[in-house]
Amino acid sequence: xxxxxxxxxxxxxxxxxxxxxxxxxVYALESLETVLIGAAFDQDVSMLFIDDGVYQLKKEQSPDxxxxxxxxxxxxxxxxxxxxxxxxxxxxLEERGLGVDDLLxxxxxxxxxxxxxLVDQNDxxxxx
Amino acid sequence: xxxxxxxxxxxxxxxxxxxxxxxxxVYALESLETVLIGAAFDQDVSMLFIDDGVYQLKKEQSPDxxxxxxxxxxxxxxxxxxxxxxxxxxxxLEERGLGVDDLLxxxxxxxxxxxxxLVDQNDxxxxx
Amino acid sequence: MGTLNIxxxxxxEKRTLxxxxxxxxxxxxxxxxxxxxxxxVLGTASAELLLNASKQSKLYVLGPDLxxxxxxxxxxxxxxxxxxYEGFVNLVVTHDRVHSWL
Amino acid sequence: MGTLNIxxxxxxEKRTLxxxxxxxxxxxxxxxxxxxxxxxVLGTASAELLLNASKQSKLYVLGPDLxxxxxxxxxxxxxxxxxxYEGFVNLVVTHDRVHSWL
Amino acid sequence: xxxxVLVNEGPYQHQASDSAFQFVTAALAAGHDVMRVxxxxxxxxxxxxxxxxxQDDRHIQKRWTSLATDNKVDLVLCVAACQRRGLVDDGxxxxxxxxxxxxxxxFRISGLGQLVEAAVEADRLVTFGD
Amino acid sequence: xxxxVLVNEGPYQHQASDSAFQFVTAALAAGHDVMRVxxxxxxxxxxxxxxxxxQDDRHIQKRWTSLATDNKVDLVLCVAACQRRGLVDDGxxxxxxxxxxxxxxxFRISGLGQLVEAAVEADRLVTFGD
Numbered sequence: 001x002x003x004x005x006x007x008x009x010x011x012x013x014x015x016x017x018x019x020x021x022x023x024x025x026v027y028a029l030e031s032l033e034t035v036l037i038g039a040a041f042d043q044d045v046s047m048l049f050i051d052d053g054v055y056q057l058k059k060e061q062s063p064d065x066x067x068x069x070x071x072x073x074x075x076x077x078x079x080x081x082x083x084x085x086x087x088x089x090x091x092x093l094e095e096r097g098l099g100v101d102d103l104l105x106x107x108x109x110x111x112x113x114x115x116x117x118l119v120d121q122n123d124x125x126x127x128x
Numbered sequence: 129x130x131x132x133x134x135x136x137x138x139x140x141x142x143x144x145x146x147x148x149x150x151x152x153x154v155y156a157l158e159s160l161e162t163v164l165i166g167a168a169f170d171q172d173v174s175m176l177f178i179d180d181g182v183y184q185l186k187k188e189q190s191p192d193x194x195x196x197x198x199x200x201x202x203x204x205x206x207x208x209x210x211x212x213x214x215x216x217x218x219x220x221l222e223e224r225g226l227g228v229d230d231l232l233x234x235x236x237x238x239x240x241x242x243x244x245x246l247v248d249q250n251d252x253x254x255x256x
Numbered sequence: 257m258g259t260l261n262i263x264x265x266x267x268x269e270k271r272t273l274x275x276x277x278x279x280x281x282x283x284x285x286x287x288x289x290x291x292x293x294x295x296x297v298l299g300t301a302s303a304e305l306l307l308n309a310s311k312q313s314k315l316y317v318l319g320p321d322l323x324x325x326x327x328x329x330x331x332x333x334x335x336x337x338x339x340x341y342e343g344f345v346n347l348v349v350t351h352d353r354v355h356s357w358l
Numbered sequence: 359m360g361t362l363n364i365x366x367x368x369x370x371e372k373r374t375l376x377x378x379x380x381x382x383x384x385x386x387x388x389x390x391x392x393x394x395x396x397x398x399v400l401g402t403a404s405a406e407l408l409l410n411a412s413k414q415s416k417l418y419v420l421g422p423d424l425x426x427x428x429x430x431x432x433x434x435x436x437x438x439x440x441x442x443y444e445g446f447v448n449l450v451v452t453h454d455r456v457h458s459w460l
Numbered sequence: 461x462x463x464x465v466l467v468n469e470g471p472y473q474h475q476a477s478d479s480a481f482q483f484v485t486a487a488l489a490a491g492h493d494v495m496r497v498x499x500x501x502x503x504x505x506x507x508x509x510x511x512x513x514x515q516d517d518r519h520i521q522k523r524w525t526s527l528a529t530d531n532k533v534d535l536v537l538c539v540a541a542c543q544r545r546g547l548v549d550d551g552x553x554x555x556x557x558x559x560x561x562x563x564x565x566x567f568r569i570s571g572l573g574q575l576v577e578a579a580v581e582a583d584r585l586v587t588f589g590d
Numbered sequence: 591x592x593x594x595v596l597v598n599e600g601p602y603q604h605q606a607s608d609s610a611f612q613f614v615t616a617a618l619a620a621g622h623d624v625m626r627v628x629x630x631x632x633x634x635x636x637x638x639x640x641x642x643x644x645q646d647d648r649h650i651q652k653r654w655t656s657l658a659t660d661n662k663v664d665l666v667l668c669v670a671a672c673q674r675r676g677l678v679d680d681g682x683x684x685x686x687x688x689x690x691x692x693x694x695x696x697f698r699i700s701g702l703g704q705l706v707e708a709a710v711e712a713d714r715l716v717t718f719g720d
Contacts, residue, residue, distance in 0.1 A: 024393035037702040058428035067518040097401030115279040124709045125355040152291035165572040186326035195648045225299030243381040252579045253457040341616035356717035443486035458587035472674045502603045510676035512686040544602045546640035556642040560690040
């Protein structure tokens with residue numbers, strides 16, 4: 001069973017679920033920091049952007065007008081950290097009038113109905 | 129005009145709008161503390177409970193099971209502080225399956241459509 | 257056994273409960289805690305949403321949070337089981353993973 | 359001039375915007391700030407809600423919050439006017455009271 | 461016009477403190493009198509001098525302190541909220557037998573009456589929160 | 591079973607810290623091993639020793655400290671979150687030239703790696719937040 005697998009200290013599968021906008025709270029930034037630190041642990045990492053989380057990947061953010069850190073470029077560096085599985089939910093984009101062309105990075109678009117399967121494939125769900 | 133009235137140091141009308149549940153956050157408790165302090169200022173005070181705020185007045189709360197302070201009895205003391213205008217929105221009660229019999233104190237039930245008129249009668253709106 | 261989904265916000269205040277329910281399925285469970293607990297009570301506007309969800313997922317509510325809010329003696333929706341913190345721990349242990357919808 | 363209502367949460371996350379709009383009327387204004395700002399953009403699921411509200415209330419959005427979120431060049435709903443912080447201050451001063459929907 | 465501002469959330473976690481700061485700055489630039497900023501609930505956490513934000517980020521506490529120093533804006537932390545959250549000045553340290561203080565320059569701790577007073581005296585009160 | 595807990599909000603403002611405490615208490619009573627409670631975001635504010643809550647209210651920090659002392663639960667505050675919010679121990683005070691500390695007994699400040707490690711080593715991770 002899954003438990004036995006994990007107890008052996010083998011590679012665990014982490015899914016980071018991002019559901020909040022990038023600048024109204026610090027959660028998006030601090031979630032990203034966890035992903036980057038986690039990458040050093042040689043675990044299997046996936047990121048999922050649903051609901052308002054899709055705004056985190058919006059192009060042309062200028063948080064400097066509010067004196068905020070512009071961490072949106074960090075998403076472009078995810079590949080260098082071997083975080084290559086980035087999923088975005090289609091329905092979340094559509095509800096907000098967004099398409100993949102509006103996003104900073106290449107992502108895999110999945111349907112709402114596929115979210116459960118993705119969650120089921122992972123051992124740890126981190127959602128901030 | 130209203131501005132001239134206020135600048136003369138006359139009595140201002142305060143409306144406290146309560147929209148949150150009593151125990152999930154500290155806002156309800158700290159809002160009540162403001163009302164009690166405010167009463168000492170001899171201002172004209174009204175309280176309005178809408179949305180999840182109506183849960184603040186629910187009878188039979190036992191926050192002690194979570195080791196929380198039971199401040200619900202404080203609502204019964206409001207009259208002693210000359211806070212007599214307590215309004216509850218009918219639609220908010222109905223949406224939650226509640227009626228006036230479920231409430232700790234006597235209130236004036238108003239319709240959603242009457243909220244604007246109440247707000248318009250007041251000078252300061254405090255909502256936590 | 258699937259995922260234990262934890263929801264802690266009132267469906268009258270936030271959309272979290274809908275957002276969770278539409279993305280889970282067979283074998284998953286939902287535990288309503290904190291401000292979400294009140295939605296387990298019979299007769300609220302969120303009853304239908306929960307009844308639909310109960311067709312494929314098991315629903316639980318944290319009793320102490322209901323008691324704190326004055327609903328110790330309230331009738332709950334048929335499809336929802338009340339648990340205490342010991343039951344909460346059991347749910348965590350008997351599901352494969354926990355997903356807190358924050 | 360009526361009340362300046364400030365909404366700071368996304369209508370996709372919280373129900374605050376609906377809850378505000380159904381309780382205001384003639385002479386009132388709404389200013390969308392922080393995470394609520396994105397709802398001012400053309401083509402989202404909240405467009406109809408705001409268009410209906412605009413029939414009796416004046417709607418504003420805080421431009422800097424839109425810029426921060428990558429919508430500096432986005433087309434906004436016809437009925438919404440973008441203001442900067444100077445405009446925000448002006449709105450506060452020209453309305454009789456401010457109601458922050460928290 | 462005389463304005464008062466209420467801040468209900470701490471620094472960084474929510475945008476509230478940032479929005480309030482930008483609003484106050486714009487109000488002062490427009491010639492208005494910002495008589496008081498009252499920090500309530502987690503808002504009192506804006507007043508600690510012990511933060512060390514990343515070098516490439518804004519320093520929220522120092523920004524508020526500058527506003528108090530340069531523009532004589534009265535920054536008040538609610539005493540009851542401070543006690544629940546661990547914000548301490550010399551007086552509170554003495555009263556509650558605490559072995560350290562953490563309040564920053566330009567802030568003072570006082571009662572909730574200061575909020576009601578500000579709402580009474582100001583022409584408009586603007587609240588920033590979660 | 592080996593459990594890890596993540597707390598993302600400070601004391602009193604949100605119920606998160608209370609729920610986490612009750613959960614950990616019940617897990618220990620059921621014989622489980624709670625290997626670590628990691629405090630992130632505003633959660634680090636649980637670890638200040640400077641609070642003085644009302645006499646008739648619970649003392650959230652002291653409750654956590656007792657848990658660490660009596661049950662050897664590892665209470666870790668995220669260092670980056672601490673720096674943004676002003677939580678300081680002796681080491682941080684030295685590194686960042688702060689003139690006071692405020693960390694409570696039973697808590698330690700460490701990196702985010704401690705969260706990932708806990709998630710790897712524990713059988714289940716349970717998160718409490720806003």
